[in-house]
Amino acid sequence: MTTLHEPDQAADRTGVPAVKRIGIIGTGIMGTDHARLLTEAVSGAIVAGVFDLDAERAAGVAASSGGARVFDDPYRLIADSGIDAVLIASSDATHEDFVLACIAAGKPVLCEKPLAPTVEGCARILEAETAYGSRLITVGFMRRYDPGYTDLKTVLKDGAVGAPLMLHNVHRNPAAVPGLPDSAVITNSAVHELDVTRWLFDEEIVEVAVHRPRRTAQGGGTQDPQFLILTTASGVLSDVEIFVNARYGYEVRCELVAEGGTVTLDAPPPTSLRRGGLHARELPGDWRPRFAEAYRLELQDWIDGSGGGATAWDGFAATFVAQACVAALESGERHSVNLPPVPSLYR
């Protein structure tokens, strides 16, 4: 009996792989979760190869993915003829080199957010993809697939509440690495709201301000929480409370205020408890349960090649705005955001 990992079964009569053989770089929390989804919940793909600096961790994910090959070099994984596409889930600062290697090998790549934590890194990626001449990169801004966010966008586009005026965002993690750089609160966490704001309103953010509330004693010195105010080209204000040491649980919600009503995005579990004078509902410990369906839909769309996810331009734009936010945080002043023209590949 053959298994899906054997090449003869992975290819149809034309020699085109019947399933996409995915290589994963970085098998920490997200790489492990993506491997599980690709194996159990997404059709048309197998995890064929894995690499992590922590070889034991990679071996564990390989074993639970049906016997994927463990590579000892990430660039060999990218170049290997048995890998059709690459998923990058290693730490933020490593994304750029791996994405550039995927472009050089002509392989589609799903890169976890941020595309790169610096504008310069994102610009090098844009340049390489533009020179390649077609889109290979998808960025893991999975909220674009979350049923709550897509509903919100549908209500807005249908005109049910009229023109948008404001968006209030709340984004809380239970705990971050003590002493996390202030900038990483923006480039790693609030970057989701930067993308959501651009995607939801279909326009660019043109000005940012970042306020420093009294900082929590639980962040090891990090400026946490932070309060961002983003202004879009048409004048919509999108404010973001980002609080990465909120302790009590993981929570992401928002409220859209429009001319003719408001839309609230919450993610209650289907059950809640009423007891002893309290009405309670459980909150997840991190993003995986909250965005489980978004991750699944994102991966399925990527495997199907529908091209619906965030592009390298979106990744660049989000980091560009994030950098303006970091400058605003440091200076205490409002900063204009002057994005360069969109390259024709992304229009």
Ligand SMILES: NC(=O)C1=CN([C@@H]2O[C@H](COP(=O)(O)OP(=O)(O)OC[C@H]3O[C@@H](n4cnc5c(N)ncnc54)[C@H](O)[C@@H]3O)[C@@H](O)[C@H]2O)C=CC1
């Ligand atoms: N879309 C989303 O909602 C989320 C996205 N992320 C993103 O996913 C990525 C991974 O995050 P987590 O899994 O939470 O972190 P993690 O720390 O659990 O895992 C990162 C893994 O990358 C490995 N690694 C580090 N440098 C490497 C290198 N040079 N080559 C290969 N492996 C390397 C580490 O050994 C570790 O196993 C980050 O970029 C993060 O921003 C993380 C959480 C949620």
Ligand SMILES: O=C1[C@@H](O)[C@H](O)[C@@H](O)[C@H](O)[C@H]1O
């Ligand atoms: O991307 C993610 C994490 O890296 C980040 O640290 C969290 O704040 C986000 O909610 C999560 O979606």
